[in-house]
Amino acid sequence: MASLLRGLSSRFLTPQPTGQGFQKASDAAQLFPKTDPAVDGEDCLHDCQTCTITYPRKFNIDEDDKLYGHVTGWNTHMVVATGKTDWVRDVQDEKDSVMQAVGKSKVQPTNGKMMLSASNMPVPDHSSTETTVLLLPAFKYIDNVTPASVPDLIQSCIDQGPTNTSPLKRVSQAPSDATNGDTDPHQEAEPVATTTIPTTLPAGLTMRNCPHKYLVLLCSHATRDARCGQSAPLLRREFERHLRPMGLYRDLDDERPGGVGIYFINHVGGHKYSANAMIYRRGATGQAGEEETEQEAAQCIWMARIKPADVENLVRYTLLQGKMVDPQRQLRGGFDRVRQLTSW
Numbered sequence: 001m002a003s004l005l006r007g008l009s010s011r012f013l014t015p016q017p018t019g020q021g022f023q024k025a026s027d028a029a030q031l032f033p034k035t036d037p038a039v040d041g042e043d044c045l046h047d048c049q050t051c052t053i054t055y056p057r058k059f060n061i062d063e064d065d066k067l068y069g070h071v072t073g074w075n076t077h078m079v080v081a082t083g084k085t086d087w088v089r090d091v092q093d094e095k096d097s098v099m100q101a102v103g104k105s106k107v108q109p110t111n112g113k114m115m116l117s118a119s120n121m122p123v124p125d126h127s128s129t130e131t132t133v134l135l136l137p138a139f140k141y142i143d144n145v146t147p148a149s150v151p152d153l154i155q156s157c158i159d160q161g162p163t164n165t166s167p168l169k170r171v172s173q174a175p176s177d178a179t180n181g182d183t184d185p186h187q188e189a190e191p192v193a194t195t196t197i198p199t200t201l202p203a204g205l206t207m208r209n210c211p212h213k214y215l216v217l218l219c220s221h222a223t224r225d226a227r228c229g230q231s232a233p234l235l236r237r238e239f240e241r242h243l244r245p246m247g248l249y250r251d252l253d254d255e256r257p258g259g260v261g262i263y264f265i266n267h268v269g270g271h272k273y274s275a276n277a278m279i280y281r282r283g284a285t286g287q288a289g290e291e292e293t294e295q296e297a298a299q300c301i302w303m304a305r306i307k308p309a310d311v312e313n314l315v316r317y318t319l320l321q322g323k324m325v326d327p328q329r330q331l332r333g334g335f336d337r338v339r340q341l342t343s344w
Contacts, residue, residue, distance in 0.1 A: 022165045025341045028068045028327035031334060032301060035323050044325055048312035053234050059227055062272040067304055071333035073344030075112025075163040077136040081121035085220045085264045086229060091118040098131055101147035109158050117265040122252055136280055137297035138162050138197055139210040152202040161197040168298050168337040212250060212261035214319055215280040220264035225271035232264050235275055238311040273304035281322055302332040
């Protein structure tokens with residue numbers, strides 16, 4: 001029991017009330033729409049026919065449990081660059097790490113639960129103590145983070161920044177002269193953030209935009225469960241195969257605006273449902289990459305039981321459109337900040 005509680009505390013910190021106005025979705029279909037062959041085509045009914053990647057023969061997962069609605073809600077997500085794809089069982093035991101500093105800090109977030117993840121994002125070459133963290137749903141990198149700067153990071157960036165239950169409001173674009181002051185009724189309104197991280201940070205910390213439009217976080221924590229260490233590299237290879245022809249694949253050093261960033265992270269819970277993936281999507285409809293970098297995550301879709309043959313439709317429908325092909329089997333939970341819905 002002690003180890004279970006310790007594992008939970010490594011992922012979720014400081015329970016607090018959620019934001020006002022958000023509602024719990026009644027079911028998976030209300031939170032994220034299911035694909036419809038009449039609208040999306042017959043392809044949504046079939047696994048990828050060209051996928052040649054398979055999991056090892058003894059890769060067994062639980063197919064009996066009901067997934068949706070059982071994840072613990074979270075308000076912010078800190079993803080820490082470590083340059084590694086596997087970690088000690090509890091990442092808060094990584095000696096002299098930012099993760100350890102977060103766990104030991106007397107300063108904890110005041111704006112809700114924070115999920116803490118170690119990741120394979122590269123660490124700076126010039127320092128053995130500084131690293132980078134990615135804050136979600138803000139879609140911001142904070143550089144030069146050290147264990148000693150964790151309290152400042154929490155107070156200046158996390159406490160002041162957006163959460164999963166900070167509404168994103170849709171606001172119509174300003175009318176142009178060509179329309180004589182009339183907006184285009186068919187043009188989708190842009191999601192606008194209601195809370196942002198202050199631009200002035202404590203000495204030493206710097207902030208920059210995460211350039212990607214989509215993020216895929218794959219559990220690769222083999223120390224916790226071998227299946228995660230097996231599935232993450234195989235899924236990334238299949239994602240790359242489908243994303244490269246679309247011009248959307250981004251490796252760890254590729255900071256071109258837009259595209260899909262794919263990171264390995266530590267245990268997120270539910271390894272018996274491997275493979276787990278958390279997909280963060282901006283609500284962007286902007287045309288230019290520079291516009292996209294200023295927008296926050298509008299949705300997070302937390303999926304499980306993903307196999308390589310699922311990836312083609314996962315890219316086509318879930319990643320790019322926010323739809324679920326098989327929600328009853330694969331959706332664990334998530335949020336939509338524009339529609340103000342969560343799974344918890």
